Amino acid sequence: MIRLEGVWRTYRVGDGEVHALRDVTLEITHGEHVALIGPSGSGKSTMLHIVGCLDRPTLGRYLFEKREVGALSEEERSLLRRHRIGFVFQFFHLLPRLSALGNVELPMLFAGTPADERRQRAAHALEAVGLAQRATHRPDQLSGGERQRVAIARAVVMDPAVVLADEPTGNLDRHSALEVMELLEAMNRRGLTLVVVTHDPAIAERARRVIRMADGEIVGHDGGSWVVDRGSGGPALQHASDPRTTNHEPRGGG
Amino acid sequence: MRFLDLLRFAAGALRGHRLRTALSVTGVAVGIAAVVTLTALGEGARQYVVDQFAALGANLLIIFPGKVETTGGEPFGGVTHDLTIDDYRALARLSRLRRSAPMAVATDTVRYGDRGRDVPVLGTTADFALVRRLEMGSGAFLPAGDPDQGGNEIVLGLTVASELFRGENPLGQIVRVGPWRFRVVGVLAPRGQSLTFNLDEVVLVPVRTAMRVFNRSTLFRILLDVRMHDEMGLAKREVEALMRERHRAEDVTVITQDALISSFSSILNALTLALVGIASVSLAVAGVGIMNVMLVSVTERRAEIGLLKALGALDRQVLAAFLAEAVLLAFVGGVAGLAIGAGAIRAFVGIYPSFPASPPAWAVAASLGLSLGVGVGFGVWPARRATRLDPVAALARR
Structure with a gap:
């Protein structure tokens, strides 16, 4: 459903x-x-x-889902984000003036x-992250872990195809981080595509597939299904079990 | 996005910064209050003057000697005839006139005992009281009769009577104007300023007596009361024709009350507009204040804007949300300004009860419209800045 072909971002x-991305x-x-x-x-x-x-x-x-995103208008991309993509951020990005429920309704x-309908669905999403009893609390009355769970409820309330989490545990203690990851993984088990950006190896290891990046390039794959073949001419896709790419050492740190 | 949700969202954002919101609302409120109050005062002044003229009667024609024109073209040009009692008599016979009154004026000292007072002495006839709608405080007005009969009756304005007599009953008393003796027959009811004179400060004597005493041959004015209001124009032309025939020149000016009212009214309208213009400056300042607040708000809420975009808010929704905040600020300010203005006007009327100050409906509607306009006008640019924010950059910082 997500397919990048020779993507550069300069x-x-x-x-x-x-070059933030080189030929990914x-x-x-x-x-x-x-x-x-x-x-x-x-x-x-x-x-x-x-x-x-x-x-x-x-x-x-x-x-994205077979649609060329580069060709979409600003508005079409907004609608794509609204309906198909959920975001979870390191700094939660909850609106401080709204209650947990209000943030999920956003x-x-x-x-x-x-x-x-909004209230009902938001309450349902909060219940799914175990915060039904905290619905009326404002973000400053919630712990970090709770805030991130509110953010997760907000990310999934539109029933998206994929959740993109940017360092979701970067601001949390070990225990809360574990809770948040378990919550995301439980949703993943029910069919939600999950992409987590992290620099924490312990978090990365939980994924079935780890993509290592350095200097804007993919430098390694662990346990995934697809990697880039750089040997033969243009970019091609090959299975990860290909002996040429297994045990590839990452250039960057973990 | 639903309209009510949009308003609620904007209101929520404003509530997040109470002090800042309150200050910019105050700015607009002061501007709108100034517009409404000054409009009401200007309009009140206009109404006051119009009422004053209306009290003269709508059917009044006023004739005075002289004509506004360029003179000096011919060697003996610009000669004007006096307005005389005979002119008055001729005019009085016109059938379209209900009644008429001549006016001769001089200033002299009126004395009673050892007290004296310099006052305008008006020489006129009995009809003057009807033409000018004078009411008597006590006694009677000048007696009716042949205008050539110069009696020694005198009617006192209220202030003159109270200053000279100090509580004594003036009726039947003898006062002196210069060396001449007059018998007080009446005292006017309070009237105040009306046309050229403050009627509380004048004395009135028979016209022929006044002209003889002050050695005048010319009248100051002739006042004519036209029977039918519809015939004002006709009557005016008849009067002008008659005077042209008598003087063999166009050397008198005839004005109607309507002309007076409309010229004063347009002067006062200009005054009102000037006041509103001045008040609008403060509104413009308030608008810049709103713009400032909204710009600060956009800068401060970069992360929020980035988030809204990440959540799939369209650019026009972000624009609408921020514009709604600006408009809400301005609208609340406008309503508060109307309330403050109404209070100020009420206080003013409390101090000067005779002054008919009230904001015209158009001013109320216009100031509300104006405040909304200020919100939109000064809110667009900050809101556009919000929509132009790159969500990636906006979200990058905490």
């Missing part, structure tokens, strides 16, 4: 150019749990933004869902 900085080719299929790992500046966040339709490739093709507010 930023202009002063007179020079910075990747496919993520429905229901996968993928971890993107790499040091800061390795391009994993840029990748997540492109996958999340917040950003567009400078070069190359990105297909995506439906802009989708024009009627108030009654």
